[in-house]
Structures are given as structure tokens and as C-alpha cells.
Amino acid sequence: MATVSFYAADVKAARDWYQELLGVEAYFAVPSADDPQYVEFRIGDFQAELGIINSKFASHTVDGGSAGAVLYWHVDELEASLARLIELGATLIEEITERGVNTGFRTASVADPFGNVIGIMNNPHYLEILESTRS
Structure with a gap:
């Protein structure tokens, strides 16, 4: 991204x-x-x-409702990040969901106050790539 x-x-x-x-x-x-x-x-x-x-200026209809693709951002603390988003006025779309069995991938999503969907997740693959760039 x-x-x-x-x-x-x-x-x-x-x-x-x-x-x-x-x-x-x-x-x-x-x-x-x-x-x-x-x-x-x-x-x-x-x-x-x-x-x-x-x-x-949007090339598509933007009516304030949740719409569009979901881009997931890796966060270290999924529960705390989700709570912060909601505290700031975001609306829960999808609660924390395990993706696969024992994979470490977990996601959640909210809509910001302007209708944009924000995905957050724990992403072990992202952490592996990040670590490889620091070597």
C-alpha cells in the first residue's frame, strides 16, 4: 500500500x-x-x-454511508485500537474476528464519522516483512 x-x-x-x-x-x-x-x-x-x-470531487457516489473497499492496517494491540476508534466516534462494522485456526490473523472494522471504512488487524505476515527490512 x-x-x-x-x-x-x-x-x-x-x-x-x-x-x-x-x-x-x-x-x-x-x-x-x-x-x-x-x-x-x-x-x-x-x-x-x-x-x-x-x-x-469523488468519481463515485459518497453519501455518508459505509462503502468501498476495506484496507486493513496492522496494529499491535487490536482490542485497544478498536476501543480507541469507537471512543473517537467511529461506528463498529465488524467485531474482532479470528481468520483461520491459530493463524494469528484477526480483523475488525469500523466506519469513521465520514463514512469511510477502516479495517484494523493483527497480521503476522506484515510483522515478518517489517522485521526483514530491519535486518
């Missing part, structure tokens, strides 16, 4: 919500930080891009 784009009718509110969730500020905004139509964050071990675009 290099970039993921989410949509929101109120980009400023979405930016503020994601700053609170991620603990980092958006590093880029156009046309301005005071009236953003697009903002971008760098997140994760590989500084992937999370962009939030004004929904009026």
Missing part, C-alpha cells in the same frame, strides 16, 4: 478527527489549511499516504 484516499464532505473536520486518532498532523493541505479540499498524512512504518478528499 502506498496511498489510500478517503472522502469527506467536511475535510477540515475529517482532518481534525484523523489528527486526534493518529497523533500526527496533516503535513499537506490544498488550497489552504484553513479551507482544505485535500489533506494528507504520512503514517505507519513506511510512511504511507492517507489522503482525505472533499467528497464533491
Whole structure:
């Protein structure tokens, strides 16, 4: 994953919500930080891009309901991450679910207050790849 784009009718509110969730500020905004139509964050071990675009520019219908593909982000503490998302106003879509028997893969998903689906998971494969880059 290099970039993921989410949509929101109120980009400023979405930016503020994601700053609170991620603990980092958006590093880029156009046309301005005071009236953003697009903002971008760098997140994760590989500084992937999370962009939030004004929904009026979407090439598909964005009506505030949960929609789209689910991109799962590896988190170290699945229960704590899910609780934090819900505490910040996200809506539970899928509770923590084991994927396979004794595989270590577990997922959950929520919708952010702007209708974007956020998947979180424990992903042993991701940890193996991450560790290999540090050797």
C-alpha cells in the first residue's frame, strides 16, 4: 500500500478527527489549511499516504454511508485500537474476528464519522516483512 484516499464532505473536520486518532498532523493541505479540499498524512512504518478528499470531487457516489473497499492496517494491540476508534466516534462494522485456526490473523472494522471504512488487524505476515527490512 502506498496511498489510500478517503472522502469527506467536511475535510477540515475529517482532518481534525484523523489528527486526534493518529497523533500526527496533516503535513499537506490544498488550497489552504484553513479551507482544505485535500489533506494528507504520512503514517505507519513506511510512511504511507492517507489522503482525505472533499467528497464533491469523488468519481463515485459518497453519501455518508459505509462503502468501498476495506484496507486493513496492522496494529499491535487490536482490542485497544478498536476501543480507541469507537471512543473517537467511529461506528463498529465488524467485531474482532479470528481468520483461520491459530493463524494469528484477526480483523475488525469500523466506519469513521465520514463514512469511510477502516479495517484494523493483527497480521503476522506484515510483522515478518517489517522485521526483514530491519535486518
